[in-house]
Structure formats: structure tokens, C-alpha cells
Amino acid sequence: MPQKRPVQIMEAALGVFARRGFSAATLDEIAGRAGVTKGTIYRYFSGKETLFIETLRWKIGGAIGELDMPEGQESAETLVERVVRSALSLFHEREFLSVVALLVGEANRFPTVAKRYYRDVILVMNRTIAQAVSVLAERGKLRADLDPLIAGRALVGMVLVFGLSQELLRGKEILPISERDIARTVISLALDGLRGRESRAGR
Amino acid sequence: MPQKRPVQIMEAALGVFARRGFSAATLDEIAGRAGVTKGTIYRYFSGKETLFIETLRWKIGGAIGELDMPEGQESAETLVERVVRSALSLFHEREFLSVVALLVGEANRFPTVAKRYYRDVILVMNRTIAQAVSVLAERGKLRADLDPLIAGRALVGMVLVFGLSQELLRGKEILPISERDIARTVISLALDGLRGRESRAGR
DNA sequence: TGCAAATAACTGACCAGTCAGTTATTTAGT
DNA sequence: ACTAAATAACTGACTGGTCAGTTATTTGCA
Secondary structure (H helix, E strand, C coil), rough: CCCHHHHHHHHHHHHHHHHHHHHHCCHHHHHHHHHHCCHHHHHCCHHHHHHHHHHHHHHHHHHHHCCCCCCCCCCCCHHHHHHHHHHHCCCCCHHHHHHHHHHHHHHHCCCHHHHHHHHHHHHHHHHHHHHHHHHHHHCCCCCCCCCCCHHHHHHHHHHHHHHHHHCCHHHHHHCCHHHHHHHHHHHHHHHCCCCCCCCCCCC | CCHHHHHHHHHHHHHHHHHHHHHHCCCHHHHHCCCCCCCHHHHHHHCCCHHHHHHHHHHHHHHHHHCCCCCCCCCCHHHHHHHHHHHHHHHCCCHHHHEEEEHHHCCCCCHHHHHHHHHHHHHHHHHHHHHHHHHHHHHHCCCCCCHHHHHHHHHHHHHHHHHHHHHHHHHHHHCCCCCHHHHHHHHHHHHHHCCCCCCCCCC
């Protein structure tokens, strides 16, 4: 079991940073949660800033593997539904949402971290979705006149906004909206837009 | 000109809070920007936390008037285009985006502020858009089987995601995406979805 | 002159980062 | 296998700097 300490510390750090933000987080609290003392953190990380960066790098690296999206012979409906549902569950996971919020909140102070997240998480996921959209467009299953990268990201945005507004800003305590309704509406909107289909065939 | 000092201070405070976040912002910097000294802040605000809350309350209150959306006899195309374009320009304004980021970043520490923002800004704007969507749906210009509140918010989400990813996280430095392309894709997506229209009538 | 507004100097709490000392673990010699 | 020596991991008290909040002093206006 080589080097479990750094991971132990980073796990604690992520929780504290997510709850308090970079500045308000204290190394003593992080150390306490990790079951060590502050001095020990300095055996593995050269300072608070490094700990923050390393922790996010570690978490971001781990996040990449999570979304495998093999777009085999799947229909447009299935693709959209799967993307929307997985985005929805992702943005309702407290931890993931907290990391997003943390990055957004600290983007000014740590632009390189923000950019790494963009490159390693957002772009990678976005390209995967865009790729699937392209394939279906080539097969004539989806329209081909939209930039698949932009369309894919917009699709995720439709879900993201509910994570931020309902969960993070606590909107659900004022106006609850069920995940089912969000999923249904977003999927339908993504497929057919506000005008709907001319022919309401099938379904 | 009664009481211009508080506003002067809050303007400075907003800038500093937006750039640094609540914890890292210092009263000395805020005071300096406002052209006063720290002690003066305490003549008008009882402390840092109060200043933060009051500043956002003031800014949030001011934001409500901005989006007037008279949905007269407007077509579906015009409505969507107008919503998308105004959201787009809003989320590219540095200050607005910073306030959103600030709220997101500090939502854990100031849940009541986050909720106020939700209630007074998000919900109000959302209802306005939903209202317009409903009217058009009743006239048969838009499909009526979607929850207009959810659809309207999702629409804004499509734009929000580009503000966050491209501007705030600095994604445009890695992969620039033009506002024109975003607008075109989102509008088209919102109206007709990924499948497009059966009959591509008109333009 | 009187007094509110503003300043500037000050205080005390907090916290990142350091380090001397302690404990646990590994190595190596018999 | 035993243990002494060496090394690595860890601790907790301490320091120096920062900053919210307070107080004493000055400014300027009626």
C-alpha cells in the first residue's frame, strides 16, 4: 500500500475546500479530517496552494474515466436520453456539483486549474458527445446542419442549470422540480425543440 | 444627493468580492477602491458579512428591472431569438458573470443570499420567459406538452454553460467558439431540436 | 464653536508555514 | 532471530504576517 497518506489528505482536502472555498479552508481542519496534524501535510505537499492544485488535479484525473460512452448502433432517442440522464445524475451528486462550484468560485484565483478542468473534463466529455451526435447525423438520424460540439455542450447546459439553480442555490427549497420532469422536458426539447415534430409519429 | 457613500462602497465591494471571493476580499482593498478608509465602511455597514449581503441584495434588486420582456404579438422565432441573444450578452458581461460565479462559490456559506437570488432573479426571469412561451403555446405557435418553466430555464441553461465554460473557466483560450455560432446553434436547437423540422418550410 | 464624518493608528484573533523533538518503521550486522 | 543503528513519519508548540474590527484623533462644514 504505497503512499496512502497523500490520497487520505487529498480526500479530506476536497471536502473542506468544497465546503469552505480555498481561502476559508484551514489546514488544521483538513488535517483533522484526515486524522493527522498540520505538519504532516507539509511532508507531502509544499503548501496550501499546492495541496489545492494537486487535489483538483487528482480529482479531475479520476473523473475522466467515469464517462465511457460507446456509441454503437444506438438510436438518436437512446443517445439523448442517456446523455441527459447521466448528466442529470452527475449534477445531482453533491460532490461533483461541489467541485464544479469550487472551480467556478476559484477560477479567477486559479486560472490554470480552471483551464485544466476545461481541457481534461469538459472538452473530453463534450467531444465524446459530439462524436456520437456526428455519427447519428451521418446516418441521417439527426440533422447535420448544427455544430455537434456546440449542440452537445448546449445539451449538457440544459441539465447543468438545474443542478446549479435547484441544488446549489437551494432553489428546490423554494420551488421543487422533480428530476423526472426535468429529464422528460429536456429530452423532448433536445430532440424536437419548442416547435415539436410536425408528425407526432411513434412514442 | 443623500447617502451616496453606501452605494460608492457597495460598488467597490462588488468588484472586490467578485474578483477575490468573500474570504479573500479585504476591507482595506474595498475601502481603497471606494476612495475611503476602512473605518468609514463601519459608519455604514456593521461588518464584512453585512456588507457582502447588503451589496448583493442591492445588486440583485437592481437586476430585476433590467429584463423587461413584453410578449406582445411576437412570433416564436422572435421570442426565442430575443431570449437567447439577451442571455448571451448577459452571460458575457464580465460583471454579471462574476456575480453568478460569486453566488455559486459562496452558496454554501450564504445559503440565504443564494436563495434570495434564486427567488428574486432566477425565478422572476424564468417566469417571464415561461409566460411568453405559454402564450405562444396557447396560440398554437409552440407545442403545449412541455412545462414552460422547465423549458424556459433549460433554454437559459444552454447559454449559461457557454458563459461558464468559455469565459469564466477561460475555455476560449483553448478552443474559441464565436458568439454567432453559439447563438445560431442554440436558437435552432431550441426551436427544432436535434431532429430538425420534418418540413423545412420557410426560413 | 460644535459635531458628524472620516482617518489613522492600534489590537487581538487567526492561521500558514516552520522546526525541534518524538515515535514508528526499516535496515543491517551478528 | 535479535537488536542496535539509521531513517522516515509524524507531532505540536511556536512565529510572523494578515486582517476584521475598535478607538483615538483630525478634518471640515454649518
